[in-house]
Amino acid sequence: MFSDVRVRCERPPAADLGQKGFQASNASVTLWSLLCLLTILVTTSIILTGCSRGSNPIALFEGQWISDIPFTYSIGNSEYTIPHDNRIYESANFLIFSDASGDGVKKTIAIIAETKLQELKQAFDIPSSEELGITGRSTKIMIYANRNMLSRDTQYFPCGIILYSLDSRYWVDVDPATDPPILDIESFPRFFKHELMHVFQHLLGLGLDGYDDWPEVWFSEGIAEYVSGGTFFYFATMTDVNSWLAQADHVNPISIGSFQDYPVPLERVGEYYPMFHLAVRYLLSEEGNGKNLNDAKKLYEALRNGDTFADAFETNMGVSPDYFEENFYDLLSQFLQ
Numbered sequence: 001m002f003s004d005v006r007v008r009c010e011r012p013p014a015a016d017l018g019q020k021g022f023q024a025s026n027a028s029v030t031l032w033s034l035l036c037l038l039t040i041l042v043t044t045s046i047i048l049t050g051c052s053r054g055s056n057p058i059a060l061f062e063g064q065w066i067s068d069i070p071f072t073y074s075i076g077n078s079e080y081t082i083p084h085d086n087r088i089y090e091s092a093n094f095l096i097f098s099d100a101s102g103d104g105v106k107k108t109i110a111i112i113a114e115t116k117l118q119e120l121k122q123a124f125d126i127p128s129s130e131e132l133g134i135t136g137r138s139t140k141i142m143i144y145a146n147r148n149m150l151s152r153d154t155q156y157f158p159c160g161i162i163l164y165s166l167d168s169r170y171w172v173d174v175d176p177a178t179d180p181p182i183l184d185i186e187s188f189p190r191f192f193k194h195e196l197m198h199v200f201q202h203l204l205g206l207g208l209d210g211y212d213d214w215p216e217v218w219f220s221e222g223i224a225e226y227v228s229g230g231t232f233f234y235f236a237t238m239t240d241v242n243s244w245l246a247q248a249d250h251v252n253p254i255s256i257g258s259f260q261d262y263p264v265p266l267e268r269v270g271e272y273y274p275m276f277h278l279a280v281r282y283l284l285s286e287e288g289n290g291k292n293l294n295d296a297k298k299l300y301e302a303l304r305n306g307d308t309f310a311d312a313f314e315t316n317m318g319v320s321p322d323y324f325e326e327n328f329y330d331l332l333s334q335f336l337q
C-alpha cells in the first residue's frame with residue numbers, strides 16, 4: 001500500500017555541483033528509445049495543444065545530462081545518500097536521478113515533472129520559479145526515480161521526491177515476459193503530482209524547520225489528492241462514503257490532524273486518502289464551501305506567519321475545523337446529492 005513519508009533534505013552545496021561530461025548509459029537503449037520517443041511525442045503534443053498560459057512549453061523541456069552530484073537527504077539527525085547511476089538529467093526546474101532507468105525514461109519523467117510544476121504554478125498563481133526559490137542548479141527539485149523499488153512507497157522532502165520510476169520493476173514483475181514493460185504513464189503522473197504538491201508546500205515556505213507550521217494531515221493529503229486528481233479511489237456518491245464508513249477503523253477523516261491520529265497501521269493510511277480528497281474537494285468547490293486554491297494559498301501564508309492551523313483554516317475557509325469535523329457528513333450529503 002502506498003504511503004508517503006516526510007524527510008528533511010540537504011541540498012548539495014553549489015560548489016560541489018558541476019558538469020563533468022557524459023558517462024556511458026546503462027540502458028537497454030533501442031526498444032526503450034522507441035517507446036520513450038513515442039511517449040514523449042504523445043505527451044508533448046498533449047501539452048502543446050493544451051493551454052500553457054504565458055510561457056513557452058518548448059523551453060521547459062530543454063535539458064542536459066550531468067554527473068557527480070550526490071543524492072543526499074536527512075531524516076532527523078541521520079543523513080542518507082542514495083547511490084545512483086551518475087547519469088542525471090537536468091531540466092529547467094528538476095534534476096532527475098535514478099538507479100537504473102534509461103535515458104528515455106528520465107527525459108519522460110522530466111517532461112511530466114515540468115508539466116506538473118507548471119500546472120501547480122498556474123493553479124496557485126505563482127508567476128515564476130524564482131518565486132519558489134528555484135534560481136539555478138543548486139536549488140532545483142531533486143527527483144529519484146527508483147526502478148528497482150518493489151512498491152509504490154514514496155518519500156518527499158523540502159527539495160525533492162523519491163518514488164518508483166515510470167519503468168519500475170514493480171510493473172515488470174507483474175509479468176517478466178513483458179520486459180521492457182509498458183510505461184506506467186496512466187497513474188505515475190498522478191502519483192508524481194501528489195508528491196510534488198507536498199514539495200510545493202515546502203517551496204511556499206512551510207515545513208522548512210520541522211513540521212510545526214504544516215497543515216493538518218487530512219488537509220495536506222487532501223489537497224495533494226485534489227490537485228493530482230487522486231492516487232486511489234475517487235468517491236463521488238454518499239454510497240461510496242457510507243461503504244467506506246462501514247469499516248470499523250474508518251473514523252471521521254477530519255479528526256486525522258497528525259500522523260499519530262490514524263487508527264490504521266502505516267500500510268493502510270492510503271485508505272483515508274479518497275476521503276481527504278473529498279473533504280478538500282468540498283471546501284474548494286463552488287457547489288460546496290465555495291473557496292478556491294487562492295484561499296488555500298492564503299491559508300499557507302497564515303501558517304507561515306505563525307497562525308495555528310485552526311485559525312488559518314477558519315480565516316480562509318470560512319468555517320472552523322471543529323465545525324467542519326462535526327458537520328462533515330451532513331455537508332457531504334448536501335454536496336453529493
Ligand SMILES: [Zn+2]
Pocket residue numbers: 004194195198220221224
Ligand atoms: Zn501525500
